[in-house]
Each structure stands twice: as structure tokens, then as C-alpha cells.
Amino acid sequence: MPGTNLVTLRCKDENDIYITYNKASYILGRLSGSVAPVNSVPEGTSHSIACLGLLGVYPLPSSYVCLLVQQVDHVGEILGHTILRVVRGGIYPPREVILQGITDSDEKRDTAEFLDKLLEMINDKTFYYSEQNGTQPSANTPVVLPNWTIGNTVQNASKASDSSLSAVQNFKPDFMWNRFLCEPFIQAKLTSLVTPIIRGFATVAEYPYQGKIMKYAVISRVRTNRSGYRFQRRGCDSDGYCTNFIESEQIVGIEKTLFSYVQIRGSVPMRWVQMPNIAYKPTVYFRDDWKTTLQTTKKHFTQLNEEYGNVYAVSLLDEKKTEKELGHTYAAVMKELRKDSSFAAANDFSWFDFHLVCKGMKFERVAKLLTLVPDVIKNFGYFMSVDGTIKHEQRGVFRTNCLDTLDRTGVVQHLLSMEALHSELVEAGVFVEEDKPAEAEFPFPTSGSKKVDSALKIVWSDNANAAAFVNTSTNAMKADYTRTGKRTKMGALQDGVIAVDRYIRNNFTHGNDQDKLDLFLGKYDPRTARKDGKYVSPFAKRPSKFPIATIQMLLIVCAVVGVLLALVVPKPSHLVGESLKKNGIVRLLDAVIALVVCLGAAAGLYYVATFKVMKASSDKYVTHSYLVGDDARKVDGQEKALLTSIMPKSDKAE
Numbered sequence: 151m152p153g154t155n156l157v158t159l160r161c162k163d164e165n166d167i168y169i170t171y172n173k174a175s176y177i178l179g180r181l182s183g184s185v186a187p188v189n190s191v192p193e194g195t196s197h198s199i200a201c202l203g204l205l206g207v208y209p210l211p212s213s214y215v216c217l218l219v220q221q222v223d224h225v226g227e228i229l230g231h232t233i234l235r236v237v238r239g240g241i242y243p244p245r246e247v248i249l250q251g252i253t254d255s256d257e258k259r260d261t262a263e264f265l266d267k268l269l270e271m272i273n274d275k276t277f278y279y280s281e282q283n284g285t286q287p288s289a290n291t292p293v294v295l296p297n298w299t300i301g302n303t304v305q306n307a308s309k310a311s312d313s314s315l316s317a318v319q320n321f322k323p324d325f326m327w328n329r330f331l332c333e334p335f336i337q338a339k340l341t342s343l344v345t346p347i348i349r350g351f352a353t354v355a356e357y358p359y360q361g362k363i364m365k366y367a368v369i370s371r372v373r374t375n376r377s378g379y380r381f382q383r384r385g386c387d388s389d390g391y392c393t394n395f396i397e398s399e400q401i402v403g404i405e406k407t408l409f410s411y412v413q414i415r416g417s418v419p420m421r422w423v424q425m426p427n428i429a430y431k432p433t434v435y436f437r438d439d440w441k442t443t444l445q446t447t448k449k450h451f452t453q454l455n456e457e458y459g460n461v462y463a464v465s466l467l468d469e470k471k472t473e474k475e476l477g478h479t480y481a482a483v484m485k486e487l488r489k490d491s492s493f494a495a496a497n498d499f500s501w502f503d504f505h506l507v508c509k510g511m512k513f514e515r516v517a518k519l520l521t522l523v524p525d526v527i528k529n530f531g532y533f534m535s536v537d538g539t540i541k542h543e544q545r546g547v548f549r550t551n552c553l554d555t556l557d558r559t560g561v562v563q564h565l566l567s568m569e570a571l572h573s574e575l576v577e578a579g580v581f582v583e584e585d586k587p588a589e590a591e592f593p594f595p596t597s598g599s600k601k602v603d604s605a606l607k608i609v610w611s612d613n614a615n616a617a618a619f620v621n622t623s624t625n626a627m628k629a630d631y632t633r634t635g636k637r638t639k640m641g642a643l644q645d646g647v648i649a650v651d652r653y654i655r656n657n658f659t660h661g662n663d664q665d666k667l668d669l670f671l672g673k674y675d676p677r678t679a680r681k682d683g684k685y686v687s688p689f690a691k692r693p694s695k696f697p698i699a700t701i702q703m704l705l706i707v708c709a710v711v712g713v714l715l716a717l718v719v720p721k722p723s724h725l726v727g728e729s730l731k732k733n734g735i736v737r738l739l740d741a742v743i744a745l746v747v748c749l750g751a752a753a754g755l756y757y758v759a760t761f762k763v764m765k766a767s768s769d770k771y772v773t774h775s776y777l778v779g780d781d782a783r784k785v786d787g788q789e790k791a792l793l794t795s796i797m798p799k800s801d802k803a804e
Contacts, residue, residue, distance in 0.1 A: 159216060159242050160191060160198040167216060171343055183207055183214040185338050199242050203345030206331025210264060211257050211676045211685060216242040217272060217331060219345060226354025228367050230285040230294030233352050239272030241265060257685040264676055267666040276620055277327065278352045279345050292406045300369060301325050301348050303399055304410035305533040305543055316341040325371040330672030350396060351616035353609055357602050360580050365403035368613055372396050372620055374671055379660040380554055380622045382775060385422040390449030392416035394555045394621050400567045407578050410533040411570040413548045415559045418480050419450040426657050426772045431472045435792035443796060447483050455496045460546030462526045466504040466558040473553050475795060477501060482797050504558040511637040516561055517592035520569055532570050557627040560614030564632050568595040607633050624651050661773030674777035692776045712752030719747050
């Protein structure tokens, strides 16, 4: 249970940090960042702190600081492990101790900002970890996997044989969000001291099913290689690593039978950008020419083949407007790459225009996708073991994307997970259809139990929200369908609110958020700010926050003007006699007209101010990343021309 694996840290104001864990002690150099075992902790330490886990050490410009787990939520128990979500983190030594020894005013200010950003990352409630709980196989926990961690798949853990490895060693490196923080411990071969974490989503539940208990978990792991916020990071880098790449695993246990099903999502695997520039949908630009794009996309799929086996890529992009050129280019790239028989044998592609298929809010028609790939679903399969013996492995994955790889992608991933669950329950010999589902043109797969189906809709809606939050700082759109199985007008209205929220964040906050993320992952190392013994602030060229305050004030002014106009504009009640002024219909018309005038005036004023004034000099108002650099401006640190189209004319003609 949480709190059983306590780590204690002690130090004097200017001295090394002493770490005590599991009755052993270690010394961490505050200036060097090196860690080593020590026989005992000297007396006279001035302050100490106990925590639930040590995330690692972070290099500040002049010293190192420990990042800690101080409060967690209990998510659930599975495979002999407890899954926990980090709710609150901390730093050690205390903030005042770190800052008191810094004499340079710029360094002190920036160090304080670095600490704030690190704490904001730890405290955003998107980090999870697992720890062994000592459970032995029993009726309640029939399957125990000692080598499993939240940072690896069930299939990989089931094939591992070395039970002496630490959690860090059992983690997939690309999904370990504190790997940069753990480098000193990895080098010293003291990985048992640190707690590896994923970013994403995890949930564990138990459902009664046909007189048995079905253990169910979904774990989504965000990859670190090219992580970023919407518009700040798009597409992939020159090594083929995509932004917003998430591995989602569905784990099902019924008695001694264990299933796992993995699927992935990721941005369109080419080098492309959308520069935040006040526009609601910025233009899509390509970074590379046709030949280089082919090479980059091939690198991406080669990585996937090595990790997951065969890949079936599903593009949910629209065949019109902003997404049209990007979608056609992706399709043309895959068509060209598949001319190579070895590539084609391992990778396939389908363009499934989600909004066209589901036009008119008929989201249930998304199940049409299953009719297009029945053989692929069967060939890829899923992992299955019985009483610890592997019966078969998953041989391939579906890779899904839309423009943001969030909302449409979430709906499709729920569909594929339910199709896998249905097949798993059938193979386990426990599937019974309690209630015959309503007839549909394209039936949505079911577990056979309406209660279980309803519960899993909530799970996958929560998963979609988590995936959206790490990329946009908002919940997912289309959540009403995932959550209830029905697309509603209220859900569409809620999506409109989310769209406005995303628009504001994309332009005015995500640049700073990207700095926070790059700092945490070690993409930017604060030690590099010291040059020739002198501290040079990485934020020196960052504009003041006044423009952001101006935007906020503008929104308030527009809203106030809208309200005032709504109050003075003539309404039906002004045109009728006293006897009708309190009539329900008249009052309703008054309210509708006031609302329309208020929103219309506010939106109109804001449109004029932003699109006609700010857009002309958007760099003064849009926030950008300053630690690593704005992905929309530079590639590999170099300015490079942007291209609106890269397809050969022959492909365009088709």
C-alpha cells in the first residue's frame, strides 16, 4: 500500500544529501550530482524529509535538487503490483536553502522559475508508477508477474526471465519520464533507489461477469522522445520519432487466463508544422522535400516494426480544408513506400475519413472500420496466457491518427479495444450475450453485458481525456459518444467550449508549457546557461508577459461591451403592453435576443481585435518555447524554408 516504501533524505544547508532507503544509506553530491553508498549518516544534519518515492536528481545551474513523490492516489492492484498516481511532488533541499547561496540575480530568478516549472510538472496528476506488493498467486490474484511494471507491456514481462532486475531496468526507456533525472543512479547501478514513472493514464477495475470476476485495466504510456503540446510540436523529427505518441494497453484477467491488447497512436509521421499565429486553424507546412519525407516516414515505421511487429496505420484525417493536403501527402508517402515488398509485408495503410463516414452526428457508423480490416484484426490477434503459460502473442498493432491524434482517435481506439475484448471472452469460453443489441448497420462490438459495456465506455472516455490533457491541457472532444454511445447536441456544444479553451491555450500559454516539459525531460539542461563562468539567462529574449495580460483584458472588455449592448438593445417586452411583459414566451425571447447580442458583440469585437490587428504581428502576442526553441520556427536549431506541398505532380493528379 502507499507509504510502505519510504525514502528519507537529510542534509546540512551547504553539504551533501544523505539518502536512507531499505535500511541502507547513500550520499548524493549537491555540486557533482554523483551518488554512492555510505556506511552511515553523520550526526548533526539540520533538516530532513521523508517521501514515498525518489524520482531522481535535477541539475540546476549551480547545484542539484532531488525531486520527490509526497502524495499519491491508489489506482488499483493487478498482477501482484499496486498502481499509484502521483498527486503531489516536492523538492529537496528546500527552496530557500537552494536559493540562499545564489548571488547572481538573474540566476536566482531563473532557478526559482526552474523549480516552479518542475513542481508544476510533477503536480499535474498525469504521472503513475507501480510497485510490487508481495502478493502471491491466489484466488483473488491468480496471475502474478514479478517482472512487470507499469512501464512495460504484459507480453514483454511474460517473456522476461531475469527476476532480479529493478523496476527501472524493466521499464521501456522511451516511456520512462524521469529517465533524465535517474541518470546518476543508472550510472552508479543504484536504480532500486528511484521510482520510474510514466505519463498518461492508468485505471484498474473488477467487474462481475458470468459468475466470475473480470479484472480489467487500461494503461496508456506517453512516449518521451518528441513530447510536446498542440501546435508546439507536430509530426516527427528527423529520427522518425512522432509527437503525441501513446501506447495504450488493455489488460483482462479472468481466473488464471490473462489477456493483453496493445494499440498505438501518434502524429502523422512526416516533418510538418502548424505555427500558432492567432488563426483558429493555422496552415499546415512541410519541413522536408518529397525524398527526405519518404526516408523519415520509413524510419518511423521501421522503429514500430522492431517494437510491435506488423503495423496497420489508420488515418482519420478529413479529405478537405486544412487536413486535405496533409492527408493526401501521407497516403501518397505510404503508397510509395509500399512499393518495397519488404515494407509492404510489415506495414499497411487505410484512409478512413471519420467525419465523412460519421456525418450528421452518426458516430455509431465508426464501426464500419471493422468491416474493412477483419483479416488484419484476426492476424494481429492479442496476447493470451493460461496459468503462466503463453498460448499466443500479439503479432501487430493498429496505429491511429487524426490531425491532433486525440478526439477521433479516442473513439476508434475504444472501438478496437472492444473488438479485442469480445474475441478474448469468446476464446476464454465465457462470452454470453445477455441482451441482444439493437440492430445497426455496423454493429459495435460488445462484451455481452450492458453493465460492463457501460463501465468500459467511462474508462475509455477517461483515457481519451487523459490523452487530450497531456497535449492540449483540456479534455477530449466527442467524449459524449465514447461515454454514452450516443452523439448529442449538448456534447457538440461542450466540444465548442473545449475548442475555445484550446484556441486560447494554443496561442497564449502553450509556449511556456512547452518550456516546462522540455525542462523536466532534460531537453534543456540548466547547466548550459553558465558560459565561461558567467550565468546567461535562457529567457533573456523572452518578451514580457504584458501581451498575454492584454489578451486577457481584451476578452474581459469584449464581454463587458457585449453585456452592456444586451441590456440596451430593444427587446420584445419593450414593444408590448404591460399585460404581456411577464408572459413566458416574451421573457424567453428577451433572454434569447440578449444572449445572441451579447455573444455576437463580444465575438465580433474580439475577431476584429485579434484577426485584424493581432494576427498582423502575431509574434508579439503568441507565446513560444524559449528553452529548446520553437518547433514551428526552427528544425534541428536551423531556420528552414516551409513548404505547402511536396507531392510529385503524378500523385496530385490521382
